[in-house]
Amino acid sequence: xxxNKKLDINKAELEKRFADCGDIVAQSFTxxxxxxxxxxxxxxVNRAMLENHVIRALTVDSHxxxxxxxxxxxxLRRSLSTADYKTTADLETAIDEMLSGNTLLLLxxxxxxxxxxxxxxxxxxxxxxxxxxxxxxxRDAFCESIRTNTVLIRRRIRDTALKCRQLKLxxxxxxxxxxxxxxxxxxxxxxxxxxRRLKAINADAILDSGYIxxxxxxxxxxxxxxxxxxxRPDKAAAGLLEGRVAIVADNTxxxxxIPAVLASFYQASEDYYQRWEIASFVRVIRYVSxxxxxxxxxxxxxxxxxxxxxxxxxxxxxxxxxxxxVPVSVLTEVVVMExxxxxxxxxxxxxxxxxxxxxxxxxxxxxxxxxxxAGLVSPMAVIVVALTGICSFTVxxxxxVSAYRMIKYFVIAASAMFGIYGFVIAVLCVMAHTAALExxxxxxxxxxxxxxxxxxxxxxxxxxxxxxxxxxxxxPIFSGDE
Amino acid sequence: MMKTNNIxxxxxxxxxxxxxxGVGLVFMPSVTAPLGRNGAYAALAALGLGLFYTWLISKTKxxxxxxxxxxxIKTAAAAGLLLRLFSELIAATLLKNTDIxxxxxxxxxxxxxxxxxxxxxRGRLAGTLMPLAVTALVLCLVLAAKKADISRLMPAECTPYxxxxxxxxxLVFFPAEFVYTLDEKPPSRFLTAAxxxxxxxxxAAAFVWQLRFNRAFAFPILDLTYNGDFSDVLVRHRESLLLxxxxxxxYFALDSLxxxxxxxxxxxxxxxxxxxxAAAAVFxxxxxxxxxxxxxxxxxxxxxxGDGFFLVLLPVILNVKRLWSEKI
Numbered sequence: 028x029x030x031n032k033k034l035d036i037n038k039a040e041l042e043k044r045f046a047d048c049g050d051i052v053a054q055s056f057t058x059x060x061x062x063x064x065x066x067x068x069x070x071x072v073n074r075a076m077l078e079n080h081v082i083r084a085l086t087v088d089s090h091x092x093x094x095x096x097x098x099x100x101x102x103l104r105r106s107l108s109t110a111d112y113k114t115t116a117d118l119e120t121a122i123d124e125m126l127s128g129n130t131l132l133l134l135x136x137x138x139x140x141x142x143x144x145x146x147x148x149x150x151x152x153x154x155x156x157x158x159x160x161x162x163x164x165x166r167d168a169f170c171e172s173i174r175t176n177t178v179l180i181r182r183r184i185r186d187t188a189l190k191c192r193q194l195k196l197x198x199x200x201x202x203x204x205x206x207x208x209x210x211x212x213x214x215x216x217x218x219x220x221x222x223r224r225l226k227a228i229n230a231d232a233i234l235d236s237g238y239i240x241x242x243x244x245x246x247x248x249x250x251x252x253x254x255x256x257x258x259r260p261d262k263a264a265a266g267l268l269e270g271r272v273a274i275v276a277d278n279t280x281x282x283x284x285i286p287a288v289l290a291s292f293y294q295a296s297e298d299y300y301q302r303w304e305i306a307s308f309v310r311v312i313r314y315v316s317x318x319x320x321x322x323x324x325x326x327x328x329x330x331x332x333x334x335x336x337x338x339x340x341x342x343x344x345x346x347x348x349x350x351x352x353v354p355v356s357v358l359t360e361v362v363v364m365e366x367x368x369x370x371x372x373x374x375x376x377x378x379x380x381x382x383x384x385x386x387x388x389x390x391x392x393x394x395x396x397x398x399x400x401a402g403l404v405s406p407m408a409v410i411v412v413a414l415t416g417i418c419s420f421t422v423x424x425x426x427x428v429s430a431y432r433m434i435k436y437f438v439i440a441a442s443a444m445f446g447i448y449g450f451v452i453a454v455l456c457v458m459a460h461t462a463a464l465e466x467x468x469x470x471x472x473x474x475x476x477x478x479x480x481x482x483x484x485x486x487x488x489x490x491x492x493x494x495x496x497x498x499x500x501x502x503p504i505f506s507g508d509e
Numbered sequence: 510m511m512k513t514n515n516i517x518x519x520x521x522x523x524x525x526x527x528x529x530x531g532v533g534l535v536f537m538p539s540v541t542a543p544l545g546r547n548g549a550y551a552a553l554a555a556l557g558l559g560l561f562y563t564w565l566i567s568k569t570k571x572x573x574x575x576x577x578x579x580x581x582i583k584t585a586a587a588a589g590l591l592l593r594l595f596s597e598l599i600a601a602t603l604l605k606n607t608d609i610x611x612x613x614x615x616x617x618x619x620x621x622x623x624x625x626x627x628x629x630x631r632g633r634l635a636g637t638l639m640p641l642a643v644t645a646l647v648l649c650l651v652l653a654a655k656k657a658d659i660s661r662l663m664p665a666e667c668t669p670y671x672x673x674x675x676x677x678x679x680l681v682f683f684p685a686e687f688v689y690t691l692d693e694k695p696p697s698r699f700l701t702a703a704x705x706x707x708x709x710x711x712x713a714a715a716f717v718w719q720l721r722f723n724r725a726f727a728f729p730i731l732d733l734t735y736n737g738d739f740s741d742v743l744v745r746h747r748e749s750l751l752l753x754x755x756x757x758x759x760y761f762a763l764d765s766l767x768x769x770x771x772x773x774x775x776x777x778x779x780x781x782x783x784x785x786x787a788a789a790a791v792f793x794x795x796x797x798x799x800x801x802x803x804x805x806x807x808x809x810x811x812x813x814x815g816d817g818f819f820l821v822l823l824p825v826i827l828n829v830k831r832l833w834s835e836k837i
Contacts, residue, residue: 334603445615448603451756452619459619459764462634463626476633478519 062135073147099137111144173277179260197233252426255287286469292424307491316418325438333446518695520632523639528684529707531762552715556708559682565824567697581773583815588766589794590808657720690772
């Protein structure tokens with residue numbers, strides 16, 4: 028609907044649209060013989076700014092400036108003491124702007140609506156990261172304000188090549204989103220594909236980046252995360268400098284990085300702040316631990332059920348002795364212990380931090396110890412489950428850990444049915460699945476499995492991280508596919 | 510999942526090595542072992558022939574639907590019989606008292622999943638797995654060769670049976686035929702290099718086995734798994750370790766053969782279910798033989814006739830024809 032020159036028609040339309048919206052403020056006033064209508068959402072705007080730079084400017088300062096009241100555009104230019112205002116002939120666009128926290132101003136005899144940027148969205152500010160904690164490195168994390176988040180990134184990359192395309196997602200929520208990339212480094216195809224997928228989102232509500240992830244990922248049936256979520260601005264900036272694309276959305280402290288490959292989930296920001304020897308050592312530990320995070324219980328089941336002779340005789344006898352009196356099979360004790368561990372982990376997440384720690388002690392030590400002493404489970408099963416949990420905690424990305432938690436049961440089932448044979452086949456299936464996955468055209472197991480054009484540089488920052496001085500400058504790691 | 514037939518030359522290299530190892534580890538020692546001390550030399554001669562075949566295949570192209578139909582049938586039959594032998598091997602070692610059909614069925618399902626993922630995914634997986642598999646195999650061979658007795662190789666003899674065995678052993682290179690189904694042929698150096706590396710590992714396995722054991726055995730490769738010297742390490746018995754490599758290579762070979770059969774079938778009629786049809790045919794060929802021995806004899810026949818044609822005769826005929834027409 029277009030803005031009408033008659034103020035009363037526009038006013039009536041707005042009053043109809045915002046009927047029963049008690050949080051709206053609407054006021055008509057006259058200045059210099061021209062009628063005005065101003066409307067905004069209470070507390071969604073910066074009142075001081077509104078009073079001083081809009082209302083006062085129109086009613087008082089315009090007389091001092093001697094603004095020409097007959098020409099609306101000239102009048103606005105000379106009287107409004109803010110540069111951040113827009114005019115639009117479309118009333119829908121103006122309403123959308125108002126819903127975003129801007130102030131809507133209508134003038135009698137002027138067929139355009141004026142939207143003044145006056146957002147004052149409540150936000151919790153910049154706090155330390157909660158899910159990606161590091162010992163060394165910056166302590167700021169993204170928050171729920173899109174603008175704060177883009178500023179945190181731009182503060183780190185002061186380059187005009189850093190582009191930021193604005194989008195609105197969700198028919199009803201109209202969530203602000205920004206597609207950020209470095210021109211010349213990011214693959215143009217990836218940028219276009221990301222924009223296409225974002226625009227293709229057909230949903231009423233986008234309340235978090237998790238929603239966006241589910242709409243834009245390549246394979247909806249895979250447990251593996253195909254986009255990377257981060258709450259660390261340094262990680263997002265590093266991703267952009269690798270040629271990746273960031274999707275920043277309003278109302279979420281998690282920024283999406285695409286494409287995401289398996290190796291990127293094993294990288295932590297801290298890797299680049301430490302000496303390369305330490306970083307490489309820790310990465311190798313992470314990869315090995317990541318493998319055991321989904322294979323260790325299955326391997327234990329396969330060995331104990333089918334191939335105990337794999338183990339040295341003393342160890343085998345010791346383990347067999349420890350199982351004497353345990354009333355359930357190896358498979359049952361491992362599955363039950365794993366499920367108990369999952370329940371414990373889930374309970375720990377929902378509880379306040381102080382109580383969560385206590386729960387960990389109660390669950391992990393007291394219940395585990397009691398179960399062993401009561402002869403319900405063998406000590407080795409407790410050790411295997413605990414080790415699996417510890418291995419999963421070494422992987423820096425929680426979405427990947429969640430995938431491993433699911434896959435672990437598939438490996439256990441295959442091992443229980445076919446021993447080592449089933450175990451190897453299950454692991455091969457997982458490998459085949461990851462080999463088939465792609466993230467925005469990028470193979471998921473990149474940089475492994477093929478000689479990519481920039482493979483030498485990429486391998487310097489894969490399982491091990493060579494000194495930064497040995498990594499080529501200006502060569503993005505993520506650039507195109509096969 | 511993106512399904513595509515195009516993979517890079519380096520990925521073809523990795524795929525072919527894994528295929529040759531998957532087929533050869535189950536098949537080649539069984540052919541060369543009965544030759545006694547000449548078995549190792551037979552494996553070496555087979556490697557020479559294999560290099561020639563792969564080079565020849567890289568120069569060969571055909572479009573005949575009849576040939577593709579025959580190729581699909583032959584490949585599915587070979588894959589099924591190979592799966593049967595492999596399942597017998599697993600039943601003899603890791604899964605005693607387990608139904609052969611269950612062992613084969615699980616492997617087939619896994620390979621079907623891999624084959625359905627498309628050529629690109631297979632190429633990536635091979636590129637990742639191949640270095641690991643070759644390294645593990647070479648390590649096992651080095652450890653198994655510790656108590657080798659060189660006198661077991663002397664003297665070499667040339668016998669009519671030996672010549673037949675050399676021919677049969679050289680057919681382990683038949684997975685190279687999969688390049689017939691590729692839209693774009695990789696450069697021949699990648700194919701011959703893959704055959705050289707895969708064949709060298711197999712020949713080394715034949716030599717090590719000869720130097721250590723030199724006896725009749727149903728699955729000679731198992732001798733190596735039982736007798737590798739890994740004393741004083743956490744893992745006491747090694748058969749599972751080497752069998753792990755064997756399972757991975759076999760998975761890949763089966764996946765590859767099924768994929769090739771499906772792509773050949775595609776040339777006859779495009780269908781979304783080509784891999785499923787190939788898997789059904791493979792399973793049928795796997796369970797039909799009544800014993801391991803009859804499966805082995807059937808495999809020898811399929812390879813001698815089928816691959817004698819597709820690996821040797823057809824490339825020779827087509828290349829001679831091509832050279833003749835070029836000359837004219």
